[in-house]
Amino acid sequence: MSRLIVVSNRVPVPEKSGDAPAGGLAVALQAALEEHGGIWMGWSGKSSGTREPEALDLKDRGKITYALTDLTDKDVEEYYFGFANRVLWPICHYRLDLAEYGRKEMAGYFRVNRFFAHRLAPMLQPDDVIWIHDYHLIPLAAELRQMGVKNRIGFFLHIPWPPADVLFAMPVHEEIMRGLSHYDLIGFQTDHDLENFAGGLRREGIGNEIKPGRYSAHGRIFKGGTYGIGIETAAFANFARKSASHVMVRKAAASIEGRDLIIGVDRLDYSKGITQRIDAFERFIEGNPGQQGKVTYLQVTPKSRSEVPEYEAMQRTVAEQAGRVNGALGTVDWVPIRYINRSISRPILAGLYRMAKVGLVTPLRDGMNLVAKEYVAAQDPENPGVLVLSRFAGAARELDSALLVNPYDIEGTANAIARALSMPLPERQERWGKMMDYLNEHDVVRWCDDFLKDLVA
The missing domain is CATH 3.40.50.2000 (Glycogen Phosphorylase B;)
Structure with a gap:
C-alpha cells in the first residue's frame, strides 16, 4: 500500500518519535502510519480567535507527519459544539429530543470540512490512501472530490448509525447521505448500523444494495462493511x-x-x-x-x-x-x-x-x-x-x-x-x-x- 493519510477531528501528537500513544485507536493508526509512512491531519484543539488560521503546523515524528490546524472561535462554535455535537451526536444516539438544528451551525459544519479539504489537498500524492474518521468529517470526501481528488478514500463511523425514521428527522439528512456516497468504503461498528444505513438508502429512494457489501447511490458505487473496533x-x-x-x-x-x-x-x-x-x-x-x-x-x-x-x-x-x-x-x-x-x-x-x-x-x-x-x-x-x-x-x-x-x-x-x-x-x-x-x-x-x-x- 502507498502512503496512508489519516484525518480525524483531533490528533494525538507524541512528544517525540517512538513515544507510545495513550489509547487503542491511536496505537493502531500510529502503527499503520509508521508502516506505510504518511500524514495524520486534524484540528489542534486550539482557537485562533477571529483570525483566519495560519498555515498547517507540521510536526515530523519518524515516518509520520502530524499536520495540525487551529480553527476560529466561530468555526469551533458552529462546527464542533454546534452541528457535530448538538445535531449529529444526539441524532446518531437516537435522541431527537436533544437535537438543536440551526442553519448557521449546519453551514459552519460544511464550511470547516471544506477548509480541511483545502488544507489537505496540496499535501496529497496521486497514490495516497485516505482514511477519514467519524461524524465530524462526513462531508470531507465530497469536498475533496469536488477539488478533483481521485484517491481511494475510506470513512469509519465510531458512533451508531440510526434507522431511517430517526435520521430523516434531521433537515439536512440528504446532504449527509450524499456526502457518504463519495467514499470508496464506509465502515460501521456493527451489522445493525450497516443495516440502518442500507435501509435509509432504500427508504429515501436514493440508492440500493447491488450485491452484498456494495451499494449504489447518487451516481456512485461504493462499499460498506462492519469493522468492530478492538483494543490493544x-x-x-x-x-x-x-x-x-x-x-x-x-x-x-x-x-x-x-x-x-x-x-x-x-x-x-x-x-x-x-x-x-x-x-x-x-x-x-x-x-x-x-x-x-x-x-x-x-x-x-x-x-x-x-x-x-x-x-x-x-x-x-x-x-x-x-x-x-x-x-x-x-x-x-x-x-x-x-x-x-x-x-x-x-x-x-x-x-x-x-x-x-x-x-x-x-x-x-x-x-x-x-x-x-x-x-x-x-x-x-x-x-x-x-x-x-x-x-x-x-x-x-x-x-x-x-x-x-x-x-x-x-x-x-x-x-x-x-x-x-x-x-x-x-x-x-x-x-x-x-x-x-x-x-x-x-x-x-x-x-x-x-x-x-x-x-x-
Whole structure:
C-alpha cells in the first residue's frame, strides 16, 4: 500500500518519535502510519480567535507527519459544539429530543470540512490512501472530490448509525447521505448500523444494495462493511497484571476494606445511561439489604464538552443523584457510591478494573464501548469479574457471554448486578474465557488491517 493519510477531528501528537500513544485507536493508526509512512491531519484543539488560521503546523515524528490546524472561535462554535455535537451526536444516539438544528451551525459544519479539504489537498500524492474518521468529517470526501481528488478514500463511523425514521428527522439528512456516497468504503461498528444505513438508502429512494457489501447511490458505487473496533488486548491485559504494585491501586484496594467493587467508567454524556445505572444500583441495595456495607460502587466520569449546556446540566444531575443515594443508604462507615469527576490514567484504570467483581457498562446507545473490552481484558483468569453490558452497546454484538441488560429496565439491571455478584467461579471463568478469546483474535490492529485491506482491494 502507498502512503496512508489519516484525518480525524483531533490528533494525538507524541512528544517525540517512538513515544507510545495513550489509547487503542491511536496505537493502531500510529502503527499503520509508521508502516506505510504518511500524514495524520486534524484540528489542534486550539482557537485562533477571529483570525483566519495560519498555515498547517507540521510536526515530523519518524515516518509520520502530524499536520495540525487551529480553527476560529466561530468555526469551533458552529462546527464542533454546534452541528457535530448538538445535531449529529444526539441524532446518531437516537435522541431527537436533544437535537438543536440551526442553519448557521449546519453551514459552519460544511464550511470547516471544506477548509480541511483545502488544507489537505496540496499535501496529497496521486497514490495516497485516505482514511477519514467519524461524524465530524462526513462531508470531507465530497469536498475533496469536488477539488478533483481521485484517491481511494475510506470513512469509519465510531458512533451508531440510526434507522431511517430517526435520521430523516434531521433537515439536512440528504446532504449527509450524499456526502457518504463519495467514499470508496464506509465502515460501521456493527451489522445493525450497516443495516440502518442500507435501509435509509432504500427508504429515501436514493440508492440500493447491488450485491452484498456494495451499494449504489447518487451516481456512485461504493462499499460498506462492519469493522468492530478492538483494543490493544495483550498490552492492556499486561497493564492490569502489573497494576497490583501501583501505589494508587494498592491504596484503592485498602480503602474499600475487603468489600466487593462494582465499577463504571464513562465520559460524562447522556448516551451513557449513568443516571439509570445509579438508579439500578440503588434498587439493588434496597432489594438486597444483606449487601449493605458489603459493596462499593465506583463511578469514574470525566467531564465532557462542558461548554455545551446539556452536559453542564448533566454533570450537576449525576453529582446530585449520587449524593442523594449516599445520603439515603450510607452509614457512618460506608459510602455506597464513590463518584469521581476526572480522568484516571490507563495503568491505574486497568488495576481498578482487575479489582472489580462487576463491570457495569450500560449505555443507552453506543457505537461500540471499549470500556467493556478493557474490563474483560483486565481480569484475572483465575478469578475473573462479571461484565454487565447494555444490549444497546455495539460491544453486545461481540461479547454475548456478558450479562446483557436493557438499561431502561432498572429492576432488570439491579437483578443482573445481584446475579453477577453471586455467580459461581466456574461460570465466571467460562464466560470470561469466551470473551477473552474473541478480544485476542479481534484486537485493534486487526481492525485497522481489515479496514485498510478492504479499502485498497
